[in-house]
Amino acid sequence: MTTEFLLPTAELHLHIEGTLEPELILELAARNGIALPHPTLADLRAQYEFTDLQHFLDLYYANMAVLVTEADFADMTRAYLLRAQASGVRHAEIMFDPQAHLGRGIPLSTAVRGISSALASSQDEFGISTALIAAFLRDQSEESALAVLEELLAMGAPIIGIGLDSAEVGNPPSKFIRLFERARAAGLRRVAHAGEEGPPSHVWDTLDLLGVERIDHGIRSVEDSMLVRRLAADQVPLTVCPLSNVRLRAVDTLAAHPLPQMLASGLNVCINSDDPAYFGGYMGENFQSLVAEFGLDVDALELLAGNSIRSSFAPEARKAQLL
Ligand code: ADE
Numbered sequence: 076m077t078t079e080f081l082l083p084t085a086e087l088h089l090h091i092e093g094t095l096e097p098e099l100i101l102e103l104a105a106r107n108g109i110a111l112p113h114p115t116l117a118d119l120r121a122q123y124e125f126t127d128l129q130h131f132l133d134l135y136y137a138n139m140a141v142l143v144t145e146a147d148f149a150d151m152t153r154a155y156l157l158r159a160q161a162s163g164v165r166h167a168e169i170m171f172d173p174q175a176h177l178g179r180g181i182p183l184s185t186a187v188r189g190i191s192s193a194l195a196s197s198q199d200e201f202g203i204s205t206a207l208i209a210a211f212l213r214d215q216s217e218e219s220a221l222a223v224l225e226e227l228l229a230m231g232a233p234i235i236g237i238g239l240d241s242a243e244v245g246n247p248p249s250k251f252i253r254l255f256e257r258a259r260a261a262g263l264r265r266v267a268h269a270g271e272e273g274p275p276s277h278v279w280d281t282l283d284l285l286g287v288e289r290i291d292h293g294i295r296s297v298e299d300s301m302l303v304r305r306l307a308a309d310q311v312p313l314t315v316c317p318l319s320n321v322r323l324r325a326v327d328t329l330a331a332h333p334l335p336q337m338l339a340s341g342l343n344v345c346i347n348s349d350d351p352a353y354f355g356g357y358m359g360e361n362f363q364s365l366v367a368e369f370g371l372d373v374d375a376l377e378l379l380a381g382n383s384i385r386s387s388f389a390p391e392a393r394k395a396q397l398l
């Protein structure tokens with residue numbers, strides 16, 4: 076990777092479980108005595124051709140079986156931070172999926188302590204400031220999400236906010252109004268996936284019914300010109316993930332990605348890697364692909380990097396350091 080892409084950046088859309096590289100999956104499986112359905116690197120890698128979001132999610136949840144101990148969660152998190160550092164990331168807001176671990180019998184405290192122990196030394200070890208966001212699975216019930224949020228609050232989990240992820244189609248934002256009200260009352264920041272595979276109406280409802288502060292993805296917003304005007308007027312941050320959109324076939328090709336149109340419409344867009352172990356790269360590879368495809372100039376790269384820092388939930392003093 077050349078240094079021209081190493082502008083200081085914030086990564087705002089990153090699922091820590093999506094950083095589990097195939098090599099680490101095999102290592103953790105061996106460490107924990109877990110028999111994998113795809114036991115060799117070649118077998119496992121052969122599964123990484125996705126037809127859509129659900130196809131990816133099936134593998135993503137299955138691979139989590141290797142995460143058993145606090146050390147497993149900590150090792151995964153440290154491996155991400157090391158790669159993010161090499162990609163120019165200086166601040167990372169990291170999502171994890173508590174329900175996905177609880178559903179496999181892993182106590183919340185194991186996931187929370189493992190991830191947060193690695194984050195605690197991130198600034199010193201990697202120069203990356205961090206924050207943790209609990210993402211709720213929209214294909215599960217609101218009652219389940221509310222119960223898990225209460226458990227996180229009761230245990231004093233060091234989360235700054237909540238997110239909403241997993242299968243978007245058929246699971247509209249209106250299902251989670253009480254969850255987001257509860258999070259707001261608890262003083263938590265609020266983000267949600269919308270307009271990844273779902274329609275522009277999901278972006279409207281995520282803003283108006285859930286009161287989120289950022290939209291994760293939001294690429295289908297370009298299908299609705301009124302929505303584009305609203306997003307531009309309010310400068311709503313959109314955490315766009317180009318390589319993810321290509322690999323999950325939300326767009327046909329990178330050339331067909333709406334990023335240039337979004338920038339031209341004055342939207343507050345930033346670049347992120349989503350699930351980098353699954354989609355062909357971390358922040359650096361996402362920027363490199365965009366430069367190769369669209370010939371983004373230094374001004375555009377600085378705008379994207381600046382947007383990420385301004386749209387972060389980092390303390391103002393930290394933002395000032397990075398801008
Ligand atoms: N969980 C992990 N990655 C996701 C994505 N791209 N969309 C929805 N849910 C996810």
Ligand code: ZN
Binds near residue numbers: 349
């Ligand atoms: Zn995502």
